[in-house]
Amino acid sequence: MDDTISIANTFTRSLFGMNLVASFDFQIIFYEDRNFQGRSYETSSDCPELTSYLSRCNSCRVESGCFMVYDRSNFQGNQYFVRRGEYGDYTRMGMSDCIRSCRSIPMHRGQFRMRIYERENFGGQMHEMMDDCENMMDRYRMSDCQSCHVMDGHWLLYEQPHYRGKQMYLRPGEYRNLSSMGGTPGNIRWQSMRRIMDSC
Template sequence: MIADLLIHQVPENVNNKTPIAVPIKAPSQLQVVGQKPTHIKHGQDHFYEDRNFQGRSYETSQDCADISSYMSRCQSCRVESSCFMAYELPNFMRIQLFLRREEYSDYMHMGMSDSVLSCHMIPQHRGSFRMRVYEKENFRGQMHKMMEDCDSIHDRYRMANCQSTQVMEGHWLMYEQPHFRGRMIYMMPGEYRNLREMGDASWNPVRVA
């Protein structure tokens, strides 16, 4: 049952380096660049087979639905070009991590079981942020418009559940617990008629890009 809710944006220039642990779907592609490169190109993102940036590596600035097509696992990365969502399983499934521009030497310290097997690049958004959250599935029940972060939907609107949402502008993270904690879901513009399909939890919105 959805008991408490939270919403948050990640601004265009992100200074907070704390990774956040989230499930979603998107297209993908990844480019091989060889083993242990001696230099890092500015504006590219590098994914490594082993912890501490060791083993085979891949360079990309695009989505990848299945990193295991290129290497057996991915346990560290350097993010330089943009923000990414990283996923525990192929095809953008299971536990998610929000990766800002930073170096990540070991995913296990960030809540992942072992490695990242797919990733989705979050495009920059320079306009306004707008979304609607609904108490019930299929856009029914109590509705509230969101244009900024909300650390607890329950406290602000006395809304016990959030079971559907419409994202009009911007990219958002929906958090499982108040104050931007717990599992999260990345949401691009679109309609989401049943959030229970993404997990039986409370979801609180936050702007992400």
């Protein structure tokens, strides 16, 4: 018996009030053990609880599209951006536990725009961004970003300059307190950010 559990590759996705039909745009396969061993589960959409399908998840392979994977259920905890490729060991993603949930990232075509704020609730310095920033201190003389408003596009925040360290995925919306989101430790300072381009 084939031990791969799969769901339909064609699905209806709701995005910004529009229904888009996507086919084979997103494809990720999760494996129970490291290096793509053991039972597997294949999906094309968000999954808030992978343990509904696998007893554990220690590696994954992205066939197409971009995803965020999380080490806690319901898109919480440490998160890591994955694009087409192989990820044979969850510990190399900076996760404290196995992969427990995943979220697909829609392709965005058009401008990118985000306002970042030095303090929570949109306080302190404010800067509007339309491109990547590899070092927030060097560019804006800001030591931290505690809140933001994403107007256009999908973005990744990084704990360290030059796109290193822990990550956080942001889609359009208002984020009044980044330190309280998704089980992220409150002492993290976000130091760099980049756009998630449709080339992924």
